[in-house]
Amino acid sequence: MAMANGFASINNGVPDEESITAPLLHLRRSTSNNTSQIAIVGSNPCPIESLDYEIMENDVFKQDWRSRSKIQIFQYTSLKWCLCFLIGTAVGLIGFFNNLAIENIAGIKFVITSDKMLSNKYTQAFFIFAAANLGLTLFAVSITAFIAPETAGSGIPEVKAYLNGVDAPAIFSFRTLLIKIVGSIAAVSSSLNVGKAGPMVHTGACIAALTCQGGSKKYWLTWQWFRFFNNDRDRRDLVTCGSAAGIAAAFRAPVGGVLFALEEMASWWRSALLWRAFFSTAIVAILLRGLTDLCLSGKCGLFGTGGLIIYDVTSVNISYHLRDVPPVLLLGVLGGIAGSIYNFLLGKVLRLYTLINEKGTTYKILLACTISILTSCLLFGLPWFAPCHQCPPGATEPCPTIGRSGNYKKFQCQPGHYNELASLFFNTNDDAIKNLFSKDTDTEFHSLSVLIFFITCFILSILSYGIVAPVGLFIPVIVTGASYGRLVGLLIGSTSNLNHGLFAVLGAASLLGGTMRMTVSLCVILLELTNNLLLLPLIMLVLLISKTVADAFNANIYDQIMSFKGFPYLETHAEPYMRQLTVSDVVAGPLRVFNGVELVANIVHVLRTTGHNGFPVVDEPPVLYGLILRSHVITLLKKKCFLESPRLDVDAVDRFSASDFAKQGVGYQDRIEDVELTEDEMEMYVDLHPFTNSSPYTVVETMSLAKALTLFRGVGLRHLLVVPKTSERQPVVGILTRHDFMPQHILGLHPMLERSKWKRLRFKFPLWNKIF
């Protein structure tokens, strides 16, 4: 197949439908093969290990299952709960200290700059501000580019792809975890318009993946109990819990975290998982609450009483009536359009940045520095255009605020006056959001200032995401959306009796809905942020509308990034044209089959010349015995339990234990090149029967692709055997893998479908694509 271009060397030049590598599907259009589209997958391209939820029913595993005692089952269950507890605790602690670090670093920066400005040393203030930002950005980008390029970006697409069965290389290593945490702190503190929620999700997932790799010999944790977690299902369960805990820690939104994991991240969901994720986020919530209480006494430096980003808009009685609905509808529609434009532009910018980043580390760093300097200039420069306003006499807060937090920033104004733009620009994003969401501030901001802030945020957040550092999208979208909402509120003016803080919340909801396209989870996250349930009906309305509008134009931002990175993400829904194709229309390539008792030399030859991860095992007379995994065959070869003559090996099961075949750590795989065999051994035989999954799922060749996808996706398969309709021919005609369901693959084989009526309905703007 033409697709396996860059990695043919792994497969010794033989085409293969399975060893899909991350940047591959997309790289067809790319020019160079040794550098990738996006930094995260570029530095370490290795085959992606696919998910497998199928119960492997070979004799060894059956034996193992039968020998499990009640105590072992109890061990397993209690350990799983302990791991959830551990994950919750670790993520909660990291989330808290992450925030503490950001608030303090950014805080000190703002305090020093403000002090200089108070003594009228404006140029000096600017240079300090810009230098601090540049230094922090440089640090974040350098550690990312040199140590762990796979940590660039938010990490949500990678984790989502992992939960769908695509293992991007090195996303869950200890190195990744460390760089993600440190890099994210530096990047967010550097006043770039980037978020920390995405990195927190990746951090949570990383912690979860690492805790359940205790069985792996690479880490010092080789406790016996961990052997139960050497399988896909448990690992993915825990990673789901980890990502839920991540959102819970980032937004202090435990229920929102669970729903986020459910709605956006997880591809397979079970009720038990809901409960477990809920447990992890409960731990996070309790921990955060306790630690924030500790900080109330002022021991946390500049962290103050803020306590993570909790925007308490509890104005006890918000009243709204039927006549407030039309402006809210308008807000939703416009937010949806803005969201889809945001996604479109972000995609284009990512494409451009990839071209730049591909040229080498120097270019990556230069790009990030440019963005940092641009950001510093805008943040420091734009407030000068805003006029100074007199402090309102009855303000509930001190005005102007000297220091870092607060609604009224003095900036360059005389005492007793404040600069409204500085209140937004010259603050951390969290504080800007807090200011925009705050009630009783309808007179503080004016439409021109908010417009300037909105446009700047919109552009900066698009420009900042693509740099090679651990940065997220959530917070930038919220701050942009909030300013958009305030703007709408200001323009509508007195025709609506909703206050502008409420408009800001609804604006944030609409832009989030327009870019992320979630519903329930965003709704709950926003409710938990604002702590006011009375907003619920309006937020629901806005989210529904903006998602519907935006869905008419393009896909959600994470799906877009995933497809851009070339992850073979398996959708739940079949594309309409899949009902027009049968399974045999997409199965291609020569099928490699093993005999039940096979010559070692044959096995080695097949393994060396193909990259397939599963092989049908066929007995004489031609009848399908089952399916054997590549990794299991390699284990067999390593153990060298060979037979002199071709016969059944009845006591083979006793020479192996299930742990010999346990799944390796994420991204790690045994290779056939590492197996060394003598000439004599090559002439011997192996009885594959005891190690073959004797009851693989099969479909008949006339089944439609859509129906096969239902099975493949519903059960969570890695291989699906295709059997012939009539039994006269060979007992198996092909293997379906994830790759065969990818639209790119199918449309490549059947190009006429591209123009058929069986495509999903969506508005298209070919002109736009030409311009950008």
Next chain:
Amino acid sequence: MAMANGFASINNGVPDEESITAPLLHLRRSTSNNTSQIAIVGSNPCPIESLDYEIMENDVFKQDWRSRSKIQIFQYTSLKWCLCFLIGTAVGLIGFFNNLAIENIAGIKFVITSDKMLSNKYTQAFFIFAAANLGLTLFAVSITAFIAPETAGSGIPEVKAYLNGVDAPAIFSFRTLLIKIVGSIAAVSSSLNVGKAGPMVHTGACIAALTCQGGSKKYWLTWQWFRFFNNDRDRRDLVTCGSAAGIAAAFRAPVGGVLFALEEMASWWRSALLWRAFFSTAIVAILLRGLTDLCLSGKCGLFGTGGLIIYDVTSVNISYHLRDVPPVLLLGVLGGIAGSIYNFLLGKVLRLYTLINEKGTTYKILLACTISILTSCLLFGLPWFAPCHQCPPGATEPCPTIGRSGNYKKFQCQPGHYNELASLFFNTNDDAIKNLFSKDTDTEFHSLSVLIFFITCFILSILSYGIVAPVGLFIPVIVTGASYGRLVGLLIGSTSNLNHGLFAVLGAASLLGGTMRMTVSLCVILLELTNNLLLLPLIMLVLLISKTVADAFNANIYDQIMSFKGFPYLETHAEPYMRQLTVSDVVAGPLRVFNGVELVANIVHVLRTTGHNGFPVVDEPPVLYGLILRSHVITLLKKKCFLESPRLDVDAVDRFSASDFAKQGVGYQDRIEDVELTEDEMEMYVDLHPFTNSSPYTVVETMSLAKALTLFRGVGLRHLLVVPKTSERQPVVGILTRHDFMPQHILGLHPMLERSKWKRLRFKFPLWNKIF
């Protein structure tokens, strides 16, 4: 099979693994066959139609799919959204008027009784109170028993079973809907300790099922567009949305409703469904808000400003610390134990009541009347034992309250005094909950009173659920739990600085967690009820603990009721022993197979002598062609498109349209007895090929039952063909249906598993079972 006892007449005496009837699995222990275990399924036993999410790939459907234009796809999508809108609107309106009616009827009753008591006519007051209650109960029970016995109970188990693929007879008819609404209003108004949330869920589901039956000729809606909804998937999707809307309307908890549908109701869940359910509940929320606003002006009689049950415990700053955690843990553990005892006792009482109700309608009515009189006596009598207290001087509400709502009831006390027990007993459940949840009332109630109230509620709610009327469990559990929580709060006293209203909320959470065993959805429902997000960590903690504790003893209440009613509910998880069995261990009974071109007489004979719903179609030489559904065969026979000689019928597809084979309404099925054929026709042939699903899912006979269940459950199948390992024998060895996965069936075939180590871990108390 010995199981098909009561309904052998339908199958003409031939055993059958498929036509499972609702009360069947359980009736093995029952003595009589013509009366059923529980009223709801007893009056109208008819075969259950199972769910089928499989894409039927026969030539007719393929043709239909190919001919669909883009406009039709657009029609389908927009109609589906319109239906969601309709469902939301209808459920919102019904929920509101339901509440309005209950508040007014119960309100008038309490006002009249109070008036009599003010003029010291206590005996008269009691008789008015008791008579009103008796009358309302009698009305509710009579209409239920005589018109629609299937509406008895909460309806949640029936809807949950339906969403799992079990169609209990007549649960979604127009008659059911009407009786459910009217009966629930009467039952709740009659001061029985019963809830309205369960009936609201059933109402919502009913409305959803009825709206998408527009294509059915039984109803006046035969609009062409509705033909797209003649399939299982869409119907079940809408019923899920309906049940979410039901909870949203009952508790004014839109997000909680979605989560309830997700966590408790739905067996198959897709992301698109989340969005659609969210839309329905958003409509409900907006509608309720608007209607409640209308009532604020006082036009809704005694409905007042209450506005559904919204218990606003917004005490702006709840502070709790580490030392408050131990009492909360204790609360959770005890709540879990209490919940499992509740479930155990409720099961026993239901069993007893069934024996009584089986004796006839008179007994049903007598039973309900006894409960009503008992309830009236307790509610009116117990407050006399409580001492009168002086009204607190600084009370925020008028004390004593004359009328229906309020914290301080005068009852028999002198002016200026209140009776604390009357505040709880002599109120609607909603008001009692409101009083228990209210803050700043720590001194109002005393531990003895609360203890009396708790015990009475606990007993009454268990005794009331089993009567033949549309009554729910949610509210009784909340009120019982709230009193339990207050009691714990009172006993702990000043060692904790949590206020007692908060303890009541946590108590309600713990008992709900202990009986219903939900986590996220209960958490969100409680948050939406109490409107205070600061409670979140504590509620999460309590729910997790109480669920864990209770799960160690027995199953959740709805599952218990479902298994008691004999619904063959298909669990997601395989029982441990299912990994020890292969598929061929449970497939039994003679397999009936059709030839590709079959004699009409043969078909009629097979259909008349078996009740199977699917038949393998086999071609010569023995090769499996596919699977044909009973209903499709009957349609073919009705159309009489027969052939003179056994040959392929190439243009058969053109004589049929897909709508000929469309799924009938819920619970409705064509019967072979209604097909009349002449002798000549019996000697003719039918070509089954164009109507046969040519790509059914198959499993190999050596597959473990657990693995087959994963496929069966994961994809949502109704039939699963079992093929032989070697191809020498017949091409198909059996059909697996839902029934074959039922623990009762499997343990019946393999009794030794009952005592094996492959059973789920759970504490058992054989002694208890002997006593009760």
